[in-house]
Amino acid sequence: MFYVFHVDVNSAYLSWEAVYRLQQGDSIDLRTIPAVVGGSEADRHGIVLAKSIPAKKFGIHTGETLYGARQKCPGLVVVPPRYGLYMQCSEAMVAIMNQYAPLIQRYSIDEAFLHYQLPPSMIQGQGAEAAAVAAALRLKAQIRQELGFTVNVGIGPNKLLAKMASEFQKPDQVHTLFRHEVPEKMWPLPVQELFFVGRATARKLRGYNIFTIGQLAAADPQLIHCWLKKPGLLIWQYANGLDDSRVTDEPMPIKSIGNSSTLPFDVTDRATAHQILLALCETTAMRLRKIRRCAQVVSVTLRSSELITYRHQCRLASPTDVTSLIWQESCRLFDNVWKKEPLRHMGVHLSDLCSNEYYQLSLFHQHLEKHHQLDRTIDALRLRFGTRAVFRGCFSHSSIQPLMGGVLQDQEVDYPMMASYL
DNA sequence: TCTGGGGTCCTAGGACCC
């Protein structure tokens, strides 16, 4: 007998930022005022990454522009993100969760599932439910006391219902969604609140007169399948509370890897574009080598200043993890597809990954071997002396960063462990 | 200086082969 807990940090980035600032002696708790964590507007990354509850009351949404958010709330406090800090907060939370169960599945930086096993003496029923709630309340209180931030814990018979439960009322709440509670607690909700029903699917469903999760649950699955194809069957099952996926701590195998960046200025010439591709290839290929994979497909994504996004991909003759080969291919793709319009955003993605073992053994070609050794040497130097220790000469008199993409480049600052709070 | 960055999965349609 077990239950699944879903632990969700309330306004994660903003709460973590608030706690850190209080620790540093700041007198204002960001959670109690209209405040958001947002990217740099000067670098054109100016969107809301997380918002406080008072900010939410002004109608501010995650993902909207800081400009838009300020229109809604002129006195809004905006603070920049510190991803390294957030990683540490996340680690500290998972460490506490581990005191309650050996099996934890990290779902994202601020969400995790916990497989809560009841003692064998407990059989299904009120006693078991009450025991699970009591444990969740203790977990929530311990996180709050030791780390200073609040979480919602959802309890259910499976991951889907646990996750739906954690979304109910916020912050600092434990909610249950046991099977017998589904008709009362989940079915009346608007269909777009169901996991995996996004804007597009909700719009289609409304076109078929399905407005609530209960209406979706009661619909004919064959019809839903016909309308929405395979994802339709999935959301029909979700609407009925059905989900047989297990909590697992085995990491998902990585299928693709990529980096992209909204550029500080519009790019209008080929040479600059190629240099940016190199900066993106450096980061992406380095990550590829780190996980010991080679890529067979290279893809270049472009977004124009008009926000039109398109991409172009191709399959390589043989898999590679060599930065310069990936860059060469990226430039070729770029030249074939760029329409010469100003570019706001560029990206490089690698997919169809395979092991690099065979590749390493078959380095017969001298020039490949040299590239390979160069990449390895640079990787080792960057690991030891930091990502800025060594970079290509073409960047030395350029305003373009030699490595682009990735969010954890500012991890040189070490933050104190959150567990030192209180 | 109004629109981020990291992923996964699915489907449509064309090319190509038998």
Place this chain on the structure above:
DNA sequence: TCTGGGGTCCTAGGACCC
């Protein structure tokens, strides 16, 4: 050449999640 049908591979695009 007024050409059937099945299967595979590939690319582009769109949906969803955080």
